Amino acid sequence: MIEDKNQAKTPLTELGEFGLIDHLTKHFEIKQSSTIKGIGDDSAVLDFKDQKVVVTTDMLVEQVHFDLSYAPLKHLGYKAIMVNLSDVYAMNATATQVTVSIAVSNRFPLEALEELYAGIETAAKFYDIDIIGGDTTSSTTGLIISVTAIGVANESDLVYRSGAKPNDLLVVTGDLGAAYMGLQVLEREKEVFKVNPKNQPDLDAYTYIIERQLKPEARKDIVKLLKDLEVKPTSMIDISDGLSSEILHLCKHSKVGMELYENKLPLDPQVISTCEEFDIDSTTIALNGGEDYELLMTISQEDFPKIKGNPNLTVIGFVTEESKGKHLITRAETSIPIIAKGWNSFD
Amino acid sequence: MIEDKNQAKTPLTELGEFGLIDHLTKHFEIKQSSTIKGIGDDSAVLDFKDQKVVVTTDMLVEQVHFDLSYAPLKHLGYKAIMVNLSDVYAMNATATQVTVSIAVSNRFPLEALEELYAGIETAAKFYDIDIIGGDTTSSTTGLIISVTAIGVANESDLVYRSGAKPNDLLVVTGDLGAAYMGLQVLEREKEVFKVNPKNQPDLDAYTYIIERQLKPEARKDIVKLLKDLEVKPTSMIDISDGLSSEILHLCKHSKVGMELYENKLPLDPQVISTCEEFDIDSTTIALNGGEDYELLMTISQEDFPKIKGNPNLTVIGFVTEESKGKHLITRAETSIPIIAKGWNSFD
Numbered sequence: 001m002i003e004d005k006n007q008a009k010t011p012l013t014e015l016g017e018f019g020l021i022d023h024l025t026k027h028f029e030i031k032q033s034s035t036i037k038g039i040g041d042d043s044a045v046l047d048f049k050d051q052k053v054v055v056t057t058d059m060l061v062e063q064v065h066f067d068l069s070y071a072p073l074k075h076l077g078y079k080a081i082m083v084n085l086s087d088v089y090a091m092n093a094t095a096t097q098v099t100v101s102i103a104v105s106n107r108f109p110l111e112a113l114e115e116l117y118a119g120i121e122t123a124a125k126f127y128d129i130d131i132i133g134g135d136t137t138s139s140t141t142g143l144i145i146s147v148t149a150i151g152v153a154n155e156s157d158l159v160y161r162s163g164a165k166p167n168d169l170l171v172v173t174g175d176l177g178a179a180y181m182g183l184q185v186l187e188r189e190k191e192v193f194k195v196n197p198k199n200q201p202d203l204d205a206y207t208y209i210i211e212r213q214l215k216p217e218a219r220k221d222i223v224k225l226l227k228d229l230e231v232k233p234t235s236m237i238d239i240s241d242g243l244s245s246e247i248l249h250l251c252k253h254s255k256v257g258m259e260l261y262e263n264k265l266p267l268d269p270q271v272i273s274t275c276e277e278f279d280i281d282s283t284t285i286a287l288n289g290g291e292d293y294e295l296l297m298t299i300s301q302e303d304f305p306k307i308k309g310n311p312n313l314t315v316i317g318f319v320t321e322e323s324k325g326k327h328l329i330t331r332a333e334t335s336i337p338i339i340a341k342g343w344n345s346f347d
Numbered sequence: 348m349i350e351d352k353n354q355a356k357t358p359l360t361e362l363g364e365f366g367l368i369d370h371l372t373k374h375f376e377i378k379q380s381s382t383i384k385g386i387g388d389d390s391a392v393l394d395f396k397d398q399k400v401v402v403t404t405d406m407l408v409e410q411v412h413f414d415l416s417y418a419p420l421k422h423l424g425y426k427a428i429m430v431n432l433s434d435v436y437a438m439n440a441t442a443t444q445v446t447v448s449i450a451v452s453n454r455f456p457l458e459a460l461e462e463l464y465a466g467i468e469t470a471a472k473f474y475d476i477d478i479i480g481g482d483t484t485s486s487t488t489g490l491i492i493s494v495t496a497i498g499v500a501n502e503s504d505l506v507y508r509s510g511a512k513p514n515d516l517l518v519v520t521g522d523l524g525a526a527y528m529g530l531q532v533l534e535r536e537k538e539v540f541k542v543n544p545k546n547q548p549d550l551d552a553y554t555y556i557i558e559r560q561l562k563p564e565a566r567k568d569i570v571k572l573l574k575d576l577e578v579k580p581t582s583m584i585d586i587s588d589g590l591s592s593e594i595l596h597l598c599k600h601s602k603v604g605m606e607l608y609e610n611k612l613p614l615d616p617q618v619i620s621t622c623e624e625f626d627i628d629s630t631t632i633a634l635n636g637g638e639d640y641e642l643l644m645t646i647s648q649e650d651f652p653k654i655k656g657n658p659n660l661t662v663i664g665f666v667t668e669e670s671k672g673k674h675l676i677t678r679a680e681t682s683i684p685i686i687a688k689g690w691n692s693f694d
Contacts, residue, residue: 040508040600041438041600042403042433042434042585043434043435043438043440043496044402044403045399045438045505046399046400047399047400048400050397052383052392052393053393053394053395054392054393055391055393055446055480055495056389056480057448057480057481057495058448058482059449059450061450061484061491062487063487064450064485065484087389087390088390091388091390091392099404099495101404101406103406103408103491133404134404135405137408138408139491140409141489142487144406144408144486144491146491148446149390150402155394161389162388236389237389238389
């Protein structure tokens with residue numbers, strides 16, 4: 001929302017496609033021992049020895065997944081990587097490489113793409129992954145970012161969606177609903193800005209929830225924590241599409257039911273106060289907000305002592321027989337069927 | 348250009364994002380032994396044992412890489428896979444898996460996406476690869492297809508861009524310039540159609556070159572042929588961006604020069620006759636046309652007897668010391684420096 005009118009603008013046509021790729025990727029270092037050859041040939045070459053390989057891919061589209069009027073390009077590059085790494089960590093695997101393809105209209109100057117790639121590079125550095133390839137092409141309109149992430153795991157460590165068993169505990173990492181409420185604040189400020197462009201928004205009360213929207217972190221630390229605690233979840237999924245939608249996925253793949261407790265849902269105080277301000281029910285947001293790159297898992301009851309009291313892990317329910325269905329137990333102790341209201345780009 | 352006004356039209360909003368993915372991918376079979384888990388979890392899981400893994404990615408954007416007024420969606424799906432497999436074969440590797448992400452505007456009905464996926468599935472079947480993941484999202488305007496292809500090879504079989512040595516022979520597969528001339532014919536017919544929509548074009552004289560544009564094949568057979576002939580190229584690259592551009596890439600990576608002979612360039616008779624009709628120099632097209640998913644390689648002179656007379660392989664030049672530069676030797680025996688005029692989406 002704050003435009004710098006004096007920024008340098010180099011048209012993309014000046015470099016051409018190969019020049020652009022070279023320019024944007026020349027600083028990228030290779031750190032993973034499994035990367036034999038990164039960018040620079042027809043394909044990258046990797047060596048995973050006897051480990052299993054996980055692969056996941058996600059696409060972010062301008063005006064569908066992000067709005068450049070308030071998402072800084074550097075944050076966007078960072079987030080595009082996080083979205084994908086989250087799916088690797090949800091397998092209890094270690095992320096090792098990514099490919100990044102970008103379609104971008106000529107209205108973007110080179111400096112904008114440099115910002116985007118700076119965010120991508122920062123993410124790669126912090127999360128210890130190699131950028132091993134990609135494609136950079138023009139688009140007729142906006143910006144599209146397509147990332148494929150690769151990771152490794154020993155076969156015995158892999159966790160699928162399908163292993164939950166009745167009586168397992170349902171556990172979520174971090175807190176819920178912050179990314180969605182951050183988006184509400186940003187959307188509101190955008191409307192204010194349209195009416196009065198000179199208004200400088202005071203966003204101090206929303207720092208946490210805005211950061212959760214613009215610069216989320218994937219839970220690499222949870223994979224390590226689980227290993228340290230010697231806990232292997234029976235099933236795991238990332239909850240980017242909303243808690244209720246992902247609970248239904250776990251239930252479907254594991255052929256089980258679940259009971260979820262409203263009073264256990266972990267909410268940050270900023271989420272609670274912003275929900276009050278917007279007059280939105282915080283439970284609805286925790287269930288359906290989406291874009292919280294947290295992990296939802298089931299663990300065996302016997303592992304409960306190992307996770308008890310850990311600030312990163314909250315028990316929010318338990319697994320039942322499939323025939324019992326999927327229910328939210330409210331604070332008033334009524335039982336409501338869980339239905340998916342997660343984000344859907346075609347709506 | 349021939350529209351069926353009676354085709355069924357199911358809006359994408361009717362299925363939603365998850366319903367759409369399920370609907371489009373439910374028929375996909377897993378055939379590769381290296382695919383442990385395909386679509387259906389946070390990530391796919393693969394096991395390559397002691398083989399090396401190659402990874403490549405390419406993005407196709409509507410109005411930049413294809414025009415739906417003459418590219419049937421089924422062919423487009425097929426081509427999106429070919430574009431990527433070609434980069435796997437250029438490593439002398441075997442393609443094993445792909446992920447396919449699609450951003451598509453709501454103006455496409457479900458039936459259009461079914462067509463696209465039918466082409467993707469046909470390619471997967473013919474080329475014996477598994478579709479192991481992807482993302483389907485909406486776009487604000489056109490259609491974008493992002494594919495990542497994965498393959499395997501023994502370390503000793505991998506061929507990079509960097510191994511060409513002076514005195515090696517420069518060899519190309521198939522013939523050159525057909526895809527570009529096919530595009531010229533299609534563009535011309537599109538203009539004719541705009542003026543007179545009732546005109547049914549007679550494209551019999553252009554079947555080969557149009558097929559090369561709309562439904563190219565990646566040269567999986569060449570990887571097998573080289574193995575059968577017991578020839579390991581010293582360097583290899585796919586020539587999708589045009590022969591001259593790729594010659595310069597091989598020279599740069601191998602630190603060598605090259606001499607290319609105009610009278611050796613393999614041209615299909617349809618390319619020659621269509622070039623005459625359009626009054627374009629066929630050598631220029633062979634050098635810079637692009638989108639011929641053929642392989643360009645260098646082989647040691649001692650391997651020449653093994654490839655001599657093979658209809659798939661044409662010797663078009665030889666490798667020199669780097670200081671000699673990169674030259675085309677014309678039919679008139681003059682020497683012209685080779686410069687890249689390949690396709691650039693930002694032009």
